[in-house]
Amino acid sequence: MDDNEIISLFNSRSEEALHEITHKYGRLLSKLARDITGSDEDAAECVNDTLLALWKCIPPEAPDPLLAYIMRILRNLSIKRFRSNSAQKRNAGEVLCIDELCEVLTFDGDETDENLLSAVIDRFLASLKSADRNLFVRRYWHNESVRDIAFGMKMSESAVKVRLYRLRGKMKTHLNKEGFNV
Amino acid sequence: MKRENFEKAFENISDKTVTEAVLSRDKKRGRRGVLAKILIPAAILLLLSTVLAVNAASPVDLSFYISASFSGDYTMLSDMVSMPDKVAYRNSGDEVRLELKGVMGDSVSAVIYFDVVVSPGIEIPERWYLDIDYDELCLPWNSMGLGGSQGTLEHTVDADGSNRFKSYVRVTQSDAIMPDSFNMSNQAFYITLNGIGGWKNYPDNPERFTVLEGKWSMALQLNYRDISTAYIFGKDYIVSQPEFVTDEMLVSEAGEPITLNINRISLSPIGITYYFSLPQEDVDEFRLFNSIGDVSGVKLKDGRIIATRHSIFGDIAELNSNGGSTSGRRGDDGRQYMSVNLRFEDVIDIADVESLLISDTEIKLGDAVSVEKAYLPESGETEIAVPDGVGESFETDVTE
Numbered sequence: 001m002d003d004n005e006i007i008s009l010f011n012s013r014s015e016e017a018l019h020e021i022t023h024k025y026g027r028l029l030s031k032l033a034r035d036i037t038g039s040d041e042d043a044a045e046c047v048n049d050t051l052l053a054l055w056k057c058i059p060p061e062a063p064d065p066l067l068a069y070i071m072r073i074l075r076n077l078s079i080k081r082f083r084s085n086s087a088q089k090r091n092a093g094e095v096l097c098i099d100e101l102c103e104v105l106t107f108d109g110d111e112t113d114e115n116l117l118s119a120v121i122d123r124f125l126a127s128l129k130s131a132d133r134n135l136f137v138r139r140y141w142h143n144e145s146v147r148d149i150a151f152g153m154k155m156s157e158s159a160v161k162v163r164l165y166r167l168r169g170k171m172k173t174h175l176n177k178e179g180f181n182v
Numbered sequence: 183m184k185r186e187n188f189e190k191a192f193e194n195i196s197d198k199t200v201t202e203a204v205l206s207r208d209k210k211r212g213r214r215g216v217l218a219k220i221l222i223p224a225a226i227l228l229l230l231s232t233v234l235a236v237n238a239a240s241p242v243d244l245s246f247y248i249s250a251s252f253s254g255d256y257t258m259l260s261d262m263v264s265m266p267d268k269v270a271y272r273n274s275g276d277e278v279r280l281e282l283k284g285v286m287g288d289s290v291s292a293v294i295y296f297d298v299v300v301s302p303g304i305e306i307p308e309r310w311y312l313d314i315d316y317d318e319l320c321l322p323w324n325s326m327g328l329g330g331s332q333g334t335l336e337h338t339v340d341a342d343g344s345n346r347f348k349s350y351v352r353v354t355q356s357d358a359i360m361p362d363s364f365n366m367s368n369q370a371f372y373i374t375l376n377g378i379g380g381w382k383n384y385p386d387n388p389e390r391f392t393v394l395e396g397k398w399s400m401a402l403q404l405n406y407r408d409i410s411t412a413y414i415f416g417k418d419y420i421v422s423q424p425e426f427v428t429d430e431m432l433v434s435e436a437g438e439p440i441t442l443n444i445n446r447i448s449l450s451p452i453g454i455t456y457y458f459s460l461p462q463e464d465v466d467e468f469r470l471f472n473s474i475g476d477v478s479g480v481k482l483k484d485g486r487i488i489a490t491r492h493s494i495f496g497d498i499a500e501l502n503s504n505g506g507s508t509s510g511r512r513g514d515d516g517r518q519y520m521s522v523n524l525r526f527e528d529v530i531d532i533a534d535v536e537s538l539l540i541s542d543t544e545i546k547l548g549d550a551v552s553v554e555k556a557y558l559p560e561s562g563e564t565e566i567a568v569p570d571g572v573g574e575s576f577e578t579d580v581t582e
Contacts, residue, residue, distance in 0.1 A: 028204065036452065045244065065197050065201055067196075067201055068197035068198075068200045068201050069203065071200060071204070072193070072200070073194070075192070098189060098192065101192075102185055102188065102189070103187065103373065105183075105185075105187070107183055107184060107185045108546055109183060109184055109540060110183060110184065111187065112183040112184065112187040112188075112191075114187050114190045114194070115194075116190075117183070117187060117191035118190075118192070118194040118195060120196055121191055121192055121195055122196050122199065122328070125195060125196075125199050126199075129334045131206075133199065133202070133203070134202060134203045134206040137195070137199055137200065137202075137203035137205050139202060140192065140207075141192070141193075141199075141203065142203060142204070181346040182183060182184070182188075
């Protein structure tokens with residue numbers, strides 16, 4: 001079933017919509033949630049919470065593309081869960097991949113226009129070769145482990161780390177060129 | 183800037199980027215099982231398992247160094263297995279040896295052939311892999327990245343009962359395809375191997391594990407003649423963009439057919455490079471990647487169709503720019519100029535090729551307006567810039 005048909009099911013308030021999402025994207029969503037939370041149990045709860053959020057938001061929302069919309073919700077919920085677990089010291093010192101990215105940046109505490117910054121980041125990502133872009137996004141947006149990325153992209157772990165290191169540096173340079181003092 | 187601003191901004195990157203990364207992930211994984219079955223070289227793995235057995239008690243530095251050059255005019259594999267005296271490495275116990283056979287290639291790729299010979303009586307485990315550091319696999323003078331793959335062509339048994347595995351390592355330009363300005367042949371280069379690993383829970387939930395940590399370094403000169411032929415077209419071809427399955431969950435929708443102006447096709451026994459342009463508004467790299475890359479091949483004169491494949495390391499089939507005299511990818515005419523390189527699983531004889539297939543479009547080689555032989559670099563010895571540490575154990579490790 002394509003995404004438009006799933007949206008139609010939501011619009012007609014058919015619970016079949018949730019079944020279709022689970023069928024179509026369930027494994028993918030579980031993987032993303034697990035990559036962030038580090039726990040199967042937490043991941044399952046985040047996926048369920050995401051489905052609930054979708055049920056509440058569609059309609060009036062009619063997201064296109066649907067997958068990205070779902071993943072944004074799931075990512076937010078999973079990160080919140082991770083942060084909550086960290087606050088309760090349940091994560092055994094684990095950090096999110098975004099922390100690795102933030103380490104190379106300098107934050108001065110001034111407010112920044114997030115929309116503008118987001119557009120600049122998009123331009124940076126668009127300037128990369130698709131393989132590098134996917135590598136970067138998989139690590140820092142999808143929170144995928146170096147090991148999994150290496151496995152999926154048939155690279156050695158050290159190769160992934162080296163490439164990510166270079167890409168982090170490129171991003172910092174790009175942001176500085178665009179006027180963000182990081 | 184506040185960190186929260188950055189995190190929020192990063193969270194809001196475009197839907198396209200987020201989705202592309204997801205699709206790429208599942209696509210790569212979709213390939214993995216098939217490619218692993220086809221390409222993971224049992225012979226190399228077996229060799230390494232044997233090395234492991236030999237060295238299990240006390241892991242040692244297994245570095246070795248190959249210094250060899252080749253000048254053969256290779257057109258087919260049979261021409262390449264004729265250098266039996268090129269023993270590159272032999273361990274002290276004589277249980278395993280690596281015999282370098284030859285190298286061939288075109289401007290984009292080179293294939294290094296060698297035999298792995300395992301003495302009788304060595305137990306052969308099932309799934310092992312050689313951890314080649316492809317990111318460090320490069321030309322010493324140039325940071326250009328290379329992709330790579332490895333495989334086994336044939337398994338035979340010698341008269342003395344030794345298992346012989348005809349194997350290869352393929353190296354490919356991955357960051358750019360610029361045959362006009364750079365050619366892989368006659369370059370010095372080196373490979374670094376970071377150890378030996380294995381797979382468990384294969385194929386349902388495969389996980390890698392380290393078998394032996396070591397370091398192998400190999401440096402050699404790719405002293406071969408580029409054997410590709412360029413067919414000049416300058417014609418429009420309408421290419422469909424079918425849906426593609428990334429896995430059972432993610433199926434793309436079909437795209438509109440696009441018109442590619444194919445300028446040139448470079449064909450060699452190991453791969454094809456297409457050079458084409460298209461209107462800027464029609465460019466959807468990810469879809470092109472799949473439409474051209476996943477559904478392509480060659481049709482032989484006897485009717486057989488040989489599929490081309492992406493590099494298992496991904497980069498080879500990325501759509502790369504080849505703007506020629508233009509700046510970047512965009513030509514002065516506003517069109518997007520691109521190239522894509524695809525490889526054959528095995529070596530083929532290009533004299534047998536009748537036409538090329540992209541998606542459901544057939545391109546007959548006879549329709550080319552002209553044919554050009556490949557760029558032929560001057561042959562000759564090139565001094566190899568061996569990295570620090572490489573070759574230190576060469577004198578003691580090699581017994582021949």
